[in-house]
């Protein structure tokens with residue numbers, strides 16, 4: 039150990055603020071990070087703390103370590119072992135990288151971009167030039183991960199450099215990527231598909247140590263950062279598949295633009311997931327591909343901090359800043375960052391700072407908004423040329439060699455371009471994992487239906503398991519009562535409520551090999567005190583999950599209270615469902631209306647994923663819904679939104695009217711091979727209401743009914759069609775009135791629209807003069823706009839409707855006004871005709 043090493047070790051242990059400590063803390067501010075000189079070194083803190091030591095050897099060493107092309111923020115990490123790990127690596131002489139390999143990657147990246155530029159002038163490609171070092175960075179991460187025995191990497195990234203990453207990192211044949219520019223086979227994707235720089239891709243990285251790391255680049259919408267937690271969910275599912283909770287086998291690498299990283303809230307939500315048991319993946323490598331510009335906007339207008347990455351400082355994780363024009367430093371950061379991730383199962387941020395050679399896209403002229411910067415960039419040589427020059431001077435690698443590499447790759451790309459012109463079918467860029475082969479998407483077919491009933495005897499056994507606590511476990515008095523009641527429900531001596539119906543559905547699934555995963559705010563207990571999936575020992579606070587302790591060899595049951603986020607959590611669960619199609623994966627909103635916090639995930643992934651990318655998901659959304667006088671915010675889960683997004687059988691939109699229907703719906707979703715997102719509007723006050731409870735026979739017989747007919751009324755004069763709680767209120771009113779002429783029919787499935795079942799209803803009531811749609815929601819909301827034309831098409835005549843008046847907000851803030859409105863609705867429904 040040399041003298042400087044001894045000093046630094048001392049400093050790491052001691053609390054005294056010395057020179058080295060000052061550099062460890064503030065060196066990153068004075069580091070040389072921006073090749074275009076926009077981010078000026080901030081020397082104040084160091085000048086103050088290291089005053090008088092400028093000429094000392096310690097200061098010179100510290101400056102070399104912390105103020106070169108790498109700036110590291112790590113002193114905010116509390117764990118000394120982590121700080122020591124990082125200091126030790128930063129203060130060690132770096133190993134020489136494989137410079138030829140770095141050069142080759144840079145040459146390939148920039149040549150690839152240039153060839154597209156020449157051949158497809160005027161097309162957008164969102165060039166990587168200026169931050170081409172992303173390619174050696176990814177290579178370094180994957181090489182290090184392979185040394186740590188990684189088997190797969192999940193990559194997510196926005197537009198910038200995506201095509202280069204697909205070609206050079208993921209290894210897709212260039213012809214496939216050029217096919218996107220040739221727009222091969224447009225007829226096959228009329229009205230569907232996606233642009234080339236959003237597509238997902240699979241490939242592999244064959245590492246120097248002989249290991250192969252499978253790569254999955256996640257399909258991505260334009261909405262920046264929306265993919266972040268989707269990628270994490272995918273990584274978690276892949277880890278769960280192989281039973282790895284350490285995160286070693288699957289590495290997540292998520293790339294970001296700097297403006298997006300600083301600006302988009304979902305990124306902050308996603309970062310907050312990293313240490314949470316529900317969402318942990320052993321650490322994600324967050325790479326900011328930082329060109330210090332966002333479209334035309336400069337950092338001073340998109341971030342209130344020096345670095346875009348400052349948002350990540352809330353976490354105890356290292357943030358590396360590295361100058362993209364120093365490929366050796368980039369390679370070093372890749373190694374340290376990945377080793378750190380593997381040592382501590384922690385997120386790591388790498389802020390790769392370069393520039394953007396062209397406009398935001400190549401059809402955009404940046405000289406209008408950043409004229410002086412772009413003059414400078416135009417005079418600045420491409421990264422590979424600078425690096426080749428440097429290597430010629432320092433490493434004896436002749437510049438002609440780099441030229442040769444470029445020429446050879448260019449020739450290869452010209453050849454690929456010719457192949458692309460000849461392609462007849464649009465290439466898919468990916469191979470689906472084998473676990474998808476048992477499942478299917480596309481239009482609904484009746485042949486997908488499966489039995490969902492469970493024998494009464496079996497339900498009794500499951501109920502016993504569900505209500506059992508371990509020996510010596512102290513169950514809360516109220517819960518003891520609940521468990522007794524649930525046992526009675528399972529034995530058929532008490533009507534089954536939603537909570538028990540759901541528990542029985544889960545129990546029947548996990549004991550037949552189907553894993554169940556649910557996350558959402560407070561969903562372990564349930565917002566409405568209805569689920570109680572976890573028993574808590576009142577003496578010691580210990581947990582017991584009956585559903586996870588049903589039978590030996592059962593499938594996994596997981597239920598998690600989520601962080602207070604909608605977008606990141608829904609994104610995560612969507613991602614999870616993408617890599618675990620055999621499981622029942624669910625997200626529950628606290629109240630259904632909060633789901634609009636995740637609107638991007640709904641619009642861009644859940645409802646459009648199959649159309650854009652051909653990717654399926656069986657994700658379930660549980661959205662509490664119903665007008666109960668709680669005010670504008672807790673009444674409506676916005677049924678209208680989902681129905682507007684429904685087309686091509688892309689989703690299922692259901693509102694089960696009874697506990698039994700809910701049971702069959704959940705089981706149907708898990709057991710059919712048809713994989714489609716399922717939106718379920720779940721009850722609140724009806725959770726325990728006798729009217730929506732079911733008998734044991736309803737679970738042990740039959741299946742989910744898309745339309746629930748009225749079995750008590752024959753050949754009605756009036757048919758009230760509805761969905762959800764209002765139907766039960768209509769039934770009560772009918773009873774009160776002693777009405778024998780009105781049938782109340784529930785549409786428990788709104789989409790795919792149950793036309794066949796409704797036709798049967800109309801045929802059963804041939805004399806029904808009035809067919810009325812009744813809903814609680816205002817005229818501009820709810821299912822009215824969607825069902826009315828469809829019902830009229832079936833009936834070949836207009837129908838009438840009862841609803842609240844059109845309104846800017848879903849419901850009144852007054853409970854009394856609500857009651858009055860509700861009464862009026864019911865009276866009007868029976869007054870028609």
Ligand SMILES: Cc1ncc(C[n+]2csc(CCOP(=O)(O)OP(=O)(O)O)c2C)c(N)n1
Pocket residue numbers: 198260261262294295296297298299327329331332333394398
């Ligand atoms: C949520 C969202 N808002 C706006 C846009 C439009 N948009 C596309 S790229 C871009 C700038 C992104 O800048 P940055 O994150 O720094 O990435 P860069 O393009 O510079 O690589 C904007 C505003 C978008 N794609 N997504």
